[in-house]
Every structure is written in structure tokens, then in C-alpha cells.
Amino acid sequence: MALDKIGIAKRIAKELKDGYFVNLGIGIPTLVANYIPEGIDVDIQSENGVLGMGPFPYEGEEDADIINAGKQTITTLPGASFFDSAMSFSMIRGKHVDLTILGAMEVSDQGDIANWKIPGKMVKGMGGAMDLVASAENIIVAMMHVNKAGESKLLKQCTLPLTGVKCVKKIVTELAVLDVTDRGFKLLERAPGVSVQEIIDATEGALVVEGEIPEMVID
């Protein structure tokens, strides 16, 4: 069965390594913070100016002056720090942040990503996404494999305005885990009960399938 959003978040959480500084985008990526594996210490950076982000506050303890980049009220953990926007992006462009997890509308089999604009329809802006994807060494995209009409969002070429070029390293969808390689998307794992053929059918871009493809392990 295809994963739901929580399943995608849980699978991505397994990519976290001890000592990582991580930036989480809005949507599914934010959920990853709820499933950080036992025994692993990561610090979450939010580009509006906080490192060491904690869970949401208890009701009545919200502080309008302490929010994340999704404008949600948050708390901070011991060791946290606040800083201005220029310093925040020094952390990002300067490669001090180890991993960026963000959402996408489309990705291409060369690792291009589009997630900020649908011409004539929706223009919310790129926020920090262009800085993040242009700088991070390691970028994982959390996204749906197909759109509501059933069309693939893993493409040969993105059709929407790009956020960044040749930058995506790994993709986790409701159907599969894939790496972006020189030969296109490489299938690594399939969602429980999802067949390789279903993933082939849902992927428009070049897809490399080699050997036995294991099912994802999600607790």
C-alpha cells in the first residue's frame, strides 16, 4: 500500500545521522521532527533565525516572538540560539547545515527541482528554498509520486519554473525511495505492498531498476 504523509516522514527520519544540523521545509518535512530515531541527536535549523528548534508549546505558553519558518509557534531546546536572517543563510550557503529536507511539485531525473510557482495560478514565492537547494550538500525531497490526475511528478524535464538545478540527491514518495544518479532515478526501496511495475508506471523520467528491490522498513 502506498504510504501516507506520516509514512513518508517516518522513512525520511531514518536518513538522519547523529550530529546532523537539519533544515526542514514546510509540510511533510516538518513532520520528520516527530520521528527522529532513538539515540540520535540532531539540531533543527529554521531559516527565520533559530537553531535547536523544539516541539510546539503547550497551550497557553505560545510566544508570538518565537516561531519557525512556517510561522508556527514553537519552543527551543537546551543549547538553542537565535540569530538574524543574514547569519541564518550564512549557515545554509556556508554548508554548515548538513541536510535539507523539502517538498517539491516536480523533480527531473537530473535532480532539478520545481516547488515555488505555477505561472498564472499560484505564486507564493521561493522563500528560502532556492538558497537551500543551491547550497546543501545533501538534499532529500519529500513528495507525492503522482499528481491528483495520476500523472507522474518525477519527470525527464520539469515543466514548472525551477527552484534549483542538479541538486536533489534522494527522493522519498508514497511509493518509493530513489536516488538521483548520472543515469536518472535509481530505485532503492518500494513502499510495502507496492510492486516495481507500479513504480515504473508512475515514473516518467529515466528509472534504473537493478536486482531485487526491497520493501521499506517503517516502524
Add this chain to the structure above:
Amino acid sequence: MINKKVTDVRAALHGVSDGMTLMVGGFGLCGIPENGILELVRLGVKNLTCISNNAGVDDFGLGLLLQKKQIKKMIASYVGENAEFERQMLSGELEVELIPQGTLAERCRSAQSGFPAFFTPAGYGTEVAEGKEVREFNGKMYVMEMAFSADFAIVKAWKGDEAGNLIFKGTARNFNPCMCGAAKITIAEVEELVPAGTLDPNQIHIPGIFVQRIFQGEHYEKRIEQRTVRSRT
């Protein structure tokens, strides 16, 4: 000590007029200069170019200026959550320049710091880089971005003193420090204005040299855009 204190928001915004370019601090509704924005509404100045990360919501923040059609051009990184903004943009009434958030911050800091331009990897290969110089450094491509040029910067801090020294609180810091000294005149509004000598010089985030006018704001609403909480059980 050079005294930067002015009596109120009216005195602070003296000289702001039609067609000017304004930097306005804040991230979403967090750390916005609430008093300064209300005074811009009261003044009715028009054809403004506003540089701010976001454009407020329909009935708060810079959204109040949009409602009165006082903004000609908006330079921002993210403008969701504002229906009137989207309507004015899609109809062509409002000119919009969307730029990456880190680039926005650095264009402020460059203006503050005396750098005319800088190279960033953000936006390379996208429409943001169209018409701009690109250059390769160490095998990676970068886009040249220019420092902003603005008439006034209007920022909000938590505490300040008569010398214009500022201390920010939490994530209400955001773009505010980057905009101080990045325009011809910087106006700071603070929740608490204290005499010089009261604040510990070790704890100052922005030295007063970057601030020309400071006043104590009133009636801070500090609206929360997304109230998220967890249960105690």
C-alpha cells in the same frame, strides 16, 4: 552620547513621502514594526516600493498598505497567505519581485556593509538569474546580486536605548538587524526605550551607529499567524 530618541512615531517617520523605497523588518507577522506601518497608513503615502520578506496578511502588517493601494512594488521572498496581494499581483496592479530569502537578507546586509554586489549560488539556472551576470568559482556557478538602495529602513526591536542601541528577542530578530543602516535613514521602534547606560554593552545586537531615530512603540498586538500547540497529556 548622540541622542537618537524622537518623541513618537510621527516624528520618527518625518520625511517619508510618495514614491520612496522602504525596507520593513519582520518575518511573517513576527517582529514587524507595527507602529511604523500604522503611521504609513495614516500618512497615506503612495507609490511605495517595499522591501520586506513577506507582505503581511489581508488585515495586518503590510497587508494594511496593500488594502489602501499604497504599494506600487513589493520585493519579497514569500507572499502566500494574502488574498489581496495575490489578486493585485495576478491582475498586474502590483509589481512584484520575488527573490530568494538569503539573497534578500544579503542584499540588505551588503547595503549596510558597503558592498555594492556579491555572488550567490541561489537561483542559478532559474528565472531569478535571468539577465544577471553569472560566474564560476571553484567549479560552481554563482549569480551576481546587487545591494539594495533604500530611503528608509523601519525596524522593530525588543529593547533599545537613547543612543539607538538595539536588542532583539527570539525570532522577532529576523531581517531587522540586516536592515539597520542599510537605508539612508533607519527608524527603530522598540517595546521598551531606556536611558543610555542602562543596557549592558556586551548584550547589544545592533550598535546605535546604524540607527538614526528611535522611539517607544505602543499597543503591540503581536498577532500569531499559525498558533500551533501540543497537549499536556
